[in-house]
Amino acid sequence: MISPPNDPRYFQIISLSAFVAAQMIWFDFAPELAVLALNMAAALVTQWIACRIVGAGFDYRSPLITSLSLTILLKASALWVYPLAAILAITSKFTLRSGSSHIFNPANFAIVALLLALSDYVWVAPGQWGATMLTALMIIGFGLSVLTHVKGRFDMGFLFLGIWSALAFIRALWLGDPMDIPAHQLQNGALLIFAFFMISDPKTIPAHFHGRIVFALSVALFAFTLTHVFQVREALFYALAALCLMRPLFDMIWRATPYNWPQKEKLS
Amino acid sequence: MKKLTALALGALGIFAHGQAQAFCGFFVSKAGADLFNQASKVVMARADDRTVITMANDFQGDLKEFAIVIPVPEVLEEGQVNVTENRLVEHIDAYTAPRLVEYFDPDPCTDRLYQLKALRGGPQMMAMEMMSSAPMQAEDYGVTIEAEYTVGEYDIVILSAEESDGLLGYLNQEGYKLPKGAEKTLGSYIKQDMKFFLAKVNLEEQAKSGYTYLRPLQVAFESEKFMLPIRLGTLNAKGDQDLILYTLTRQGRVETTNYRTVKIPSDTNIPVYVKDEFGEFYKAMFDTAAEKEQKKVTFLEYAWNMSWCDPCAADPLPNKDLRTLGAWWIEAPKELTAPKPLPGAQQRIMPMPPQAPANAYVTRLHVRYNAETFPEDLILQETVDNSNFQGRYVLNHTFEGNLSCKAGQEYLASLPQRHEKEAQNLAQLTGWDINDIRQKMKDNGRLMDKGDVPPPTPWWKDIWTKD
Numbered sequence: 145m146i147s148p149p150n151d152p153r154y155f156q157i158i159s160l161s162a163f164v165a166a167q168m169i170w171f172d173f174a175p176e177l178a179v180l181a182l183n184m185a186a187a188l189v190t191q192w193i194a195c196r197i198v199g200a201g202f203d204y205r206s207p208l209i210t211s212l213s214l215t216i217l218l219k220a221s222a223l224w225v226y227p228l229a230a231i232l233a234i235t236s237k238f239t240l241r242s243g244s245s246h247i248f249n250p251a252n253f254a255i256v257a258l259l260l261a262l263s264d265y266v267w268v269a270p271g272q273w274g275a276t277m278l279t280a281l282m283i284i285g286f287g288l289s290v291l292t293h294v295k296g297r298f299d300m301g302f303l304f305l306g307i308w309s310a311l312a313f314i315r316a317l318w319l320g321d322p323m324d325i326p327a328h329q330l331q332n333g334a335l336l337i338f339a340f341f342m343i344s345d346p347k348t349i350p351a352h353f354h355g356r357i358v359f360a361l362s363v364a365l366f367a368f369t370l371t372h373v374f375q376v377r378e379a380l381f382y383a384l385a386a387l388c389l390m391r392p393l394f395d396m397i398w399r400a401t402p403y404n405w406p407q408k409e410k411l412s
Numbered sequence: 413m414k415k416l417t418a419l420a421l422g423a424l425g426i427f428a429h430g431q432a433q434a435f436c437g438f439f440v441s442k443a444g445a446d447l448f449n450q451a452s453k454v455v456m457a458r459a460d461d462r463t464v465i466t467m468a469n470d471f472q473g474d475l476k477e478f479a480i481v482i483p484v485p486e487v488l489e490e491g492q493v494n495v496t497e498n499r500l501v502e503h504i505d506a507y508t509a510p511r512l513v514e515y516f517d518p519d520p521c522t523d524r525l526y527q528l529k530a531l532r533g534g535p536q537m538m539a540m541e542m543m544s545s546a547p548m549q550a551e552d553y554g555v556t557i558e559a560e561y562t563v564g565e566y567d568i569v570i571l572s573a574e575e576s577d578g579l580l581g582y583l584n585q586e587g588y589k590l591p592k593g594a595e596k597t598l599g600s601y602i603k604q605d606m607k608f609f610l611a612k613v614n615l616e617e618q619a620k621s622g623y624t625y626l627r628p629l630q631v632a633f634e635s636e637k638f639m640l641p642i643r644l645g646t647l648n649a650k651g652d653q654d655l656i657l658y659t660l661t662r663q664g665r666v667e668t669t670n671y672r673t674v675k676i677p678s679d680t681n682i683p684v685y686v687k688d689e690f691g692e693f694y695k696a697m698f699d700t701a702a703e704k705e706q707k708k709v710t711f712l713e714y715a716w717n718m719s720w721c722d723p724c725a726a727d728p729l730p731n732k733d734l735r736t737l738g739a740w741w742i743e744a745p746k747e748l749t750a751p752k753p754l755p756g757a758q759q760r761i762m763p764m765p766p767q768a769p770a771n772a773y774v775t776r777l778h779v780r781y782n783a784e785t786f787p788e789d790l791i792l793q794e795t796v797d798n799s800n801f802q803g804r805y806v807l808n809h810t811f812e813g814n815l816s817c818k819a820g821q822e823y824l825a826s827l828p829q830r831h832e833k834e835a836q837n838l839a840q841l842t843g844w845d846i847n848d849i850r851q852k853m854k855d856n857g858r859l860m861d862k863g864d865v866p867p868p869t870p871w872w873k874d875i876w877t878k879d
Contacts, residue, residue: 274672319600324787375636
């Protein structure tokens with residue numbers, strides 16, 4: 145039995161709660177309390193119902209994380225969209241599965257599904273955290289507190305960020321741009337939250353280290369192309385969802401033991 | 413919750429377009445872009461990748477020396493370039509400007525609903541000197557002249573280039589004195605497959621046009637690139653520059669995705685004396701806000717559906733003008749005729765609206781930038797957020813008159829606290845010295861200290877009228 149504080153999900157809940165609070169206190173265009181409440185209620189209730197249906201024990205941690213992520217990342221022009229997003233996210237976890245785990249990071253799935261299906265109601269705001277050293281350090285700090293508790297999978301965020309940084313600097317060199325430009329791009333808070341709190345979700349990334357390298361490289365290349373060639377502002381989310389869909393293939397090529405949260409359970 | 417309220421009111425049709433409702437205060441004054449020296453004013457209308465950019469031109473100097481270089485995403489044919497009237501940009505600037513509004517307190521002695529509301533929360537265009545002119549030999553520089561024409565008072569050249577040194581050489585030969593570092597920036601745009609839009613003044617045409625100033629230039633193109641190039645402008649400028657970007661979109665607010673967007677402080681009660689110095693106030697407030705954010709953010713000054721305003725700093729732009737500014741999705745106005753009365757039916761007069769409500773959303777973004785704080789061009793996105801925002805500052809006039817009743821006395825006693833709050837608000841927003849503010853308010857006859865409140869009139873003074 146592992147003591148609860150070793151579970152990375154506690155650190156994730158604390159970090160994401162801190163981000164929501166920081167937004168509400170300091171930032172404009174912050175989520176309202178109602179958004180947080182609706183997201184949480186819908187995620188927890190959906191999880192509870194789904195657990196009853198599949199006969200698994202109810203665990204509040206994962207739906208809480210999903211609802212906090214959605215509160216931070218998804219913006220909607222009407223309140224009813226938020227619980228819908230949470231329901232979609234949690235449902236995807238129970239229905240879209242491969243092997244012993246779900247295919248998509250739940251929040252990522254809901255964001256992509258809604259961007260595609262309800263583009264008149266939702267958007268994401270890649271500029272909402274700005275690009276300052278202070279916010280960047282805060283996000284990295286919280287990110288580290290989570291990742292150091294993810295046994296054997298802590299590398300994902302760093303792999304992605306390393307490759308993304310390399311691409312940004314190579315592009316700047318090729319264009320002859322001053323290095324201020326990639327440096328500015330890499331301090332973007334939304335990028336860092338994606339790296340440390342979404343693509344690093346240990347349940348939805350390849351099990352083997354080599355698989356994760358190729359995975360990180362693919363997400364980064366795809367998202368970079370979408371961003372700079374096709375001018376897609378939501379590129380990171382699309383790229384991650386697309387690669388998650390191919391993750392079972394990665395796990396077939398590079399075999400390793402699938403990740404499980406520190407406590408025994410069938411479904412997270 | 414705010415969203416729901418707005419939705420409900422909208423459904424009730426309360427928002428008559430073009431009508432000042434005095435719901436958000438009576439309009440007093442506005443802070444237009446002219447406050448900020450040499451602020452660039454750019455209007456950008458965009459939907460479905462179709463983009464129209466209007467650039468106001470406040471070039472002061474010898475017209476022979478005017479020349480601009482703007483990176484554009486595609487080669488523009490003659491029909492894609494236009495000159496328009498200054499008044500359109502001035503109008504959209506006035507309509508979206510931060511505004512001062514005022515309220516007048518009711519007489520507390522007669523107001524039956526009297527309540528003590530003591531504290532109502534109440535692209536940089538690159539203008540370059542021309543040195544000389546020489547015959548063109550573009551191809552020698554690896555530069556292709558894609559198009560060349562005259563529109564209005566401007567001679568336009570659209571260039572594409574293979575190498576930045578070639579382009580630089582060509583521009584130099586053409587008399588453009590380029591700032592240091594321009595070669596690298598031009599090179600970056602070349603590799604991003606951008607073309608270059610060059611404009612100079614055609615003096616003959618200018619003389620013929622009869623205008624004493626240069627009219628705004630407009631370009632129309634279709635591109636997935638939703639951005640505003642500011643990098644060339646940061647090269648030759650010393651210190652900070654101001655850019656005011658007005659966007660017209662179909663759905664909602666526009667924001668920058670590579671810089672944080674921040675709402676300008678708004679809805680604050682400030683001392684009444686600011687009425688005479690609103691321009692100074694707004695400038696100081698903007699400076700303070702920009703400093704606080706280390707000049708690394710884009711400020712939202714206005715975001716509203718184009719069909720109404722409350723209070724209006726200027727009337728909403730008519731659909732015809734919105735189309736001229738590039739809102740191509742708005743139907744060309746039709747002559748509206750009253751429906752013919754049915755035979756036998758009693759004739760009724762149906763007031764016809766002057767135009768259908770505009771399907772356009774305007775966003776006013778104010779950026780104070782330099783090469784260090786804004787290293788990248790502005791990358792923009794349209795959101796579906798159509799909630800309203802305006803920079804709005806409130807003056808609350810106190811009631812002047814007989815305040816001998818009990819409510820009146822309470823009202824008087826409440827004023828020092830309220831005025832102190834106004835002084836603090838103003839000091840906080842502008843960084844002005846609080847003691848200066850208090851003194852000014854005192855000089856203006858405001859009650860600032862409890863001790864200044866006049867003693868209540870003795871009850872017996874009012875019972876006998878003496879001749």
